[in-house]
Amino acid sequence: RKEVEQDPGPFNVPEGATVAFNCTYSNSASQSFFWYRQDCRKEPKLLMSVYSSGNEDGRFTAQLNRASQYISLLIRDSKLSDSATYLCVVNFNGGSQGNLIFGKGTKLSVKP
Amino acid sequence: EPEVTQTPSHQVTQMGQEVILRCVPISNHLYFYWYRQILGQKVEFLVSFYNNEISEKSEIFDDQFSVERPDGSNFTLKIRSTKLEDSAMYFCASSEFDSPGTAYEQYFGPGTRLTVT
Numbered sequence: 001r002k003e004v005e006q007d008p009g010p011f012n013v014p015e016g017a018t019v020a021f022n023c024t025y026s027n028s029a030s031q032s033f034f035w036y037r038q039d040c041r042k043e044p045k046l047l048m049s050v051y052s053s054g055n056e057d058g059r060f061t062a063q064l065n066r067a068s069q070y071i072s073l074l075i076r077d078s079k080l081s082d083s084a085t086y087l088c089v090v091n092f093n094g095g096s097q098g099n100l101i102f103g104k105g106t107k108l109s110v111k112p
Numbered sequence: 113e114p115e116v117t118q119t120p121s122h123q124v125t126q127m128g129q130e131v132i133l134r135c136v137p138i139s140n141h142l143y144f145y146w147y148r149q150i151l152g153q154k155v156e157f158l159v160s161f162y163n164n165e166i167s168e169k170s171e172i173f174d175d176q177f178s179v180e181r182p183d184g185s186n187f188t189l190k191i192r193s194t195k196l197e198d199s200a201m202y203f204c205a206s207s208e209f210d211s212p213g214t215a216y217e218q219y220f221g222p223g224t225r226l227t228v229t
Contacts, residue, residue, distance in 0.1 A: 032216065043203055043220040044155060087155070091216065099145070099157035099168055100218060 002027055002092045006103035014111055017078045021106045023071045023088030032091035033064055035073045037084040038105060044087055047073075078110045114138045116221035118204050124227045125194055133189045133224045135204030144187045145205040145218060146179065148172070155203065161187065194228045201225050 003026040013019050025033075033050035048055065050062040050071055061074040071088055085105040092101055117136045125131050137144050146158040160167040161179055178190045187206075191198055202225075205218040 034217070041201075043222050046217055046219060049217060099160055099170065100147075100155075101157070102155040104154045 002090075002101050004088050004090050004101050004103035006088050006106050008104055008106060010107040010109055012109045012111060013078055015078060015080060017110075018074065018076045019078055019108060020075075021073045021086050021088070021108075023073075023103055025069050025071070025088075025090045025101075027090075027092045028066070028069060030069075030090050030092050033062075033071050034089040034091075034100070035060075035062055035071075036087040036089055036102075038087055039084050044089075044102075047086070075108075078108075080110050080112065083108055083110045114140075116204055116206055116219055118202075118221040118224050120224060121222065122225045122227070124229065127196055127228055128193050131191050131194055131226065133191075133202050133204075133226070135187045135189070135221055136185050137187055137204065137206030138208070138219060139185070141206035141208045141219075143167075143207045143216065143218075144179075144181070145207075146189045147203045147205060147220075148200040149203065149223075150200045158189070191226075194226075196228050199226060199228045 006023045011019055035047040036044035037047050038044045048057050048062050050064045052064055054063045059076045063072045085107045087105045088103040089100050119134045144161045147155050149155045157170050159169040159173045159179055176192045180188050201223045203223045204221040207216045207218045
């Protein structure tokens with residue numbers, strides 16, 4: 001069974017805080033990994049792809065641990081606008097144009 | 113910035129009726145997808161489409177569902193006889209061709225909220 005598991009939260013943090021989300025996936029053959037964010041009743045928006053070597057985009061850092069089947073997202077210097085649900089997403093189809101399996105998401109609320 | 117568009121934004125229909133949800137994928141993209149999200153639940157894959165045929169479908173995508181690319185720009189999802197449990201947000205997504213072994217980043221449209229009464 002193809003599963004992606006996330007802590008649902010909510011994570012309530014003050015502005016400027018650093019917050020980390022974790023995610024585990026069930027299929028060791030998975031090839032592609034992503035973090036999306038979803039605002040209430042809106043579409044998932046791609047935040048970043050996650051590569052084996054880890055990658056950073058401004059305040060966001062994503063890490064992949066294939067041996068542990070674990071993905072993380074670190075957000076530094078949180079802004080009010082970071083409040084959203086963060087979705088861990090895995091493509092189990094070997095990097096081809098297969099379907100995405102979504103986690104239920106982790107809700108983040110950044111307070112002033 | 114190019115984006116996926118979907119119409120209508122909200123569709124209300126009676127049980128047993130047929131609905132067609134429409135999507136215009138990003139113009140240079142070759143892969144198209146439909147997902148759905150029941151309120152309060154996770155996003156679920158329905159179907160992927162490439163080169164004018166279905167590439168993959170989930171167990172949700174039964175005989176009541178069909179997809180079509182009727183022209184060079186639109187991509188549609190038809191539900192033949194809607195049920196109450198079809199009420200959900202339906203998202204269209206698209207991705208461009210990429211070289212094997214790299215990520216196929218999928219971009220989502222704003223969704224159509226389908227309410228079946």
